[in-house]
Amino acid sequence: MSHNTANTVFGIGTLAKRAGCQVQTVRYYEKIGLLPPATRNAGNQRRYDSATLGRLTFIRHARDFGFSVEAVRELLGMADHPNMPCDHADAIAKRHLDEVEARIARLSALRDELKRMVAQCAGGRVDECRIVEVLSDHQQCLHAAGHGGQQTIR
Amino acid sequence: MSHNTANTVFGIGTLAKRAGCQVQTVRYYEKIGLLPPATRNAGNQRRYDSATLGRLTFIRHARDFGFSVEAVRELLGMADHPNMPCDHADAIAKRHLDEVEARIARLSALRDELKRMVAQCAGGRVDECRIVEVLSDHQQCLHAAGHGGQQTIR
DNA sequence: CTTGCACCTAAAGCGGCTTCAGGTTTTATC
DNA sequence: GATAAAACCTGAAGCCGCTTTAGGTGCAAG
Numbered sequence: 001m002s003h004n005t006a007n008t009v010f011g012i013g014t015l016a017k018r019a020g021c022q023v024q025t026v027r028y029y030e031k032i033g034l035l036p037p038a039t040r041n042a043g044n045q046r047r048y049d050s051a052t053l054g055r056l057t058f059i060r061h062a063r064d065f066g067f068s069v070e071a072v073r074e075l076l077g078m079a080d081h082p083n084m085p086c087d088h089a090d091a092i093a094k095r096h097l098d099e100v101e102a103r104i105a106r107l108s109a110l111r112d113e114l115k116r117m118v119a120q121c122a123g124g125r126v127d128e129c130r131i132v133e134v135l136s137d138h139q140q141c142l143h144a145a146g147h148g149g150q151q152t153i154r
Numbered sequence: 155m156s157h158n159t160a161n162t163v164f165g166i167g168t169l170a171k172r173a174g175c176q177v178q179t180v181r182y183y184e185k186i187g188l189l190p191p192a193t194r195n196a197g198n199q200r201r202y203d204s205a206t207l208g209r210l211t212f213i214r215h216a217r218d219f220g221f222s223v224e225a226v227r228e229l230l231g232m233a234d235h236p237n238m239p240c241d242h243a244d245a246i247a248k249r250h251l252d253e254v255e256a257r258i259a260r261l262s263a264l265r266d267e268l269k270r271m272v273a274q275c276a277g278g279r280v281d282e283c284r285i286v287e288v289l290s291d292h293q294q295c296l297h298a299a300g301h302g303g304q305q306t307i308r
Numbered sequence: 309c310t311t312g313c314a315c316c317t318a319a320a321g322c323g324g325c326t327t328c329a330g331g332t333t334t335t336a337t338c
Numbered sequence: 339g340a341t342a343a344a345a346c347c348t349g350a351a352g353c354c355g356c357t358t359t360a361g362g363t364g365c366a367a368g
């Protein structure tokens with residue numbers, strides 16, 4: 001009964017498809033050490049099994065949650081040690097939650113300003129345009145102190 | 155009456171400080187063509203006047219609003235032609251507003267999932283940890299379809 | 309005249325991949 | 339068994355929007 005062997009060992013394309021990412025991304029994760037070096041077949045091509053698929057799914061899922069690669073690295077390290085206390089995983093998630101909430105707050109303020117700008121554009125000439133005007137003159141913003149200052153808006 | 159000449163022509167440090175950005179950023183904007191090549195003094199140092207300060211302030215302001223550099227380039231081009239119709243400025247701002255709203259929506263869904271995860275972590279061992287568990291198993295998400303799929307969460 | 313800051317250029321680094329260039333291996337069809 | 343297409347391989351460069359680094363030159367104050 002070896003009819004389903006092809007299902008338990010597979011190439012990088014199948015792995016990537018099952019995890020919902022690109023082939024190059026899998027190689028990248030191997031290179032930066034999120035995935036262990038893959039075993040190879042006679043022709044030097046990577047072979048995977050379901051254990052690696054599980055790990056890759058974890059990685060992609062954590063990335064979808066917006067965790068940084070370094071955070072994912074720590075979370076993976078913890079997932080590899082089920083007997084350890086999970087305080088640190090908790091701390092990472094809480095910190096990330098705080099960051100996400102801060103981003104939402106900044107983007108919401110931004111959305112309000114953009115809405116105001118767009119709503120007030122009468123569709124005439126550039127020199128009457130509210131959009132260009134507001135960008136030229138910070139005084140015209142509701143939150144004149146700045147929308148995020150030096151930092152990137154994310 | 156030349157006592158305030160120093161106020162109308164100034165160096166890159168003063169320009170950067172007045173616009174609220176870094177000196178290197180000013181040179182970068184010149185390099186990518188958002189700012190015109192600066193005039194130089196005898197010692198090859200850049201000299202600026204209030205016109206450039208206005209342009210730089212516009213750029214920083216638009217960037218603070220989250221407009222991409224390419225969008226800023228277009229907006230600057232329009233600001234340089236006050237007699238033209240402002241339809242395109244309007245379109246750029248509307249598109250940006252849509253993007254910001256989409257980001258907020260995705261981040262909000264993310265925030266909800268993270269809150270759930272964090273709330274359910276009992277603070278025990280890793281193998282009982284809700285955070286690690288959810289990351290291991292996509293099924294446990296409310297929005298099992300994905301938090302943004304392939305795209306970066308911003 | 310020396311100290312120390314502001315300025316100069318060119319190039320590399322950041323995150324997190326993606327894309328490209330140029331090759332080898334596997335698979336499907338004839 | 340030949341051939342063509344698809345999948346795989348590696349290493350390097352590109353993306354965005356700056357920031358940082360390295361190694362210099364200009365300039366003003368004491």
